[in-house]
Amino acid sequence: MKRQSRFVFSMLVFGYAFLYVPLLSVVVYSFNDSNLATIWGGFSTRWYGELLKNDQVISALLLSLKIAISAATLATLFGTMAGIALSRFGRFRGRNLFTGMITSPMVMPEVITGLSLLLLFVTLQQLTGWPTQRGYATITIAHTTFAMAYVAVIVQSRLAAMDQSLEEAAMDLGGHPFRVMLDITLPLILPAMVAGWLLAFTLSLDDLVIASFVSGPGGSTLPMLIFSKVKLGVTPDINALATLIMLFVSAGVLVAWTIGRRMQRP
Template structure:
């Protein structure tokens, strides 16, 4: 019994170590005073300071946030609509196709999604002259495409769990269909939408592969910037930047989890 629990604890410790030591070491070295990224030279926050003086980093961060917020919002609107259609419109013609298409970006390799979107944008440009330049708009569209899938799934499952007679009761009491959506449906699926938004936001902020495919000259997102810097060797300010991203993403995921858990209780 005791030997067994010790074994389990050891396995657990190794598991956590495997998952979190790389992350912890990034955070640890971000406070390194030394210019050499892997040699400890005492505690310092100078790399954080240096980061905020680096215009390239700030530009990339600004672009990434702009894309993340826009695409998360678009994905939440479109994803909620698809989730609604999938959960509430019964068996209509093309339902299987729609549900397959909505969820396909989740299982499709990112390289394929990126490549196909790039091809789409290039041919669109040749056909109708838009998008003239790849950058903010194309990356936002690409991110909306794959984030939408997650929002649709979350909203759909929330709607399926929700008692349909709530909406019927509201209608029976004199609520017109559109009013019922605002009075009953939206307040009840709001937690799912918020969770979906937060998830989309973090997904967009993380993405390197798809953004690399569909971005153009002059539009570098934060992950792209980091990746290009690392190719020349790990510099300590990148550690600082990575630590900030870890913090932001952790908070986003934790919030999404909290919101879903709270909504599940109701």
């Protein structure tokens, strides 16, 4: 028993080390005073300062945030609608097809999603003249399509756990279906929508592959910028940037998780 638990414990330590030591090294090296990213030269926060002065990074960050906020909002809107349709409209024609289509972006390889969206935008441009240039709008649309799948699943599971007689009771008391949606359904799925928004935001902020496909010249998001910089060699300011992103994303995940936990309460 004792022996086994020591084995289990060492596996646990090894597993966590495997996951977090690389991340930790990025954090540690972000405080490196040296010009070389891999050689320690004393503690410093100068790379954080450099980062703020780098216009390229700042504009990429702003673009990323703009895209993430728009995409998360749109994804929450459409995902919630899809989630409600899936769990409340009973058995409508083509329901299974709809369920499959809603969740397919979650399992589709990103390369394929990116490629197909690129083809869509190129065809659209040839046919209608829009989008004239690929960037903010196209990346937002692309991110919305795959993030809404996650929102739909979260909202649907929340609705599945919710007592349907709440909505019936409201209707029984004289609420028209649309009022019932506003008075009862939406307030009760709000936590799921917030959690979905945060998840969509994080997913959008993280994405490199799809964004690379559907963006054009001048439309570099932060992950794209980092990726292109790394190809020229790792500079220490990338470490600083990575540390900030990690901080930001973990804060987001923590908030989403807390809301999710509160949602579990009956």
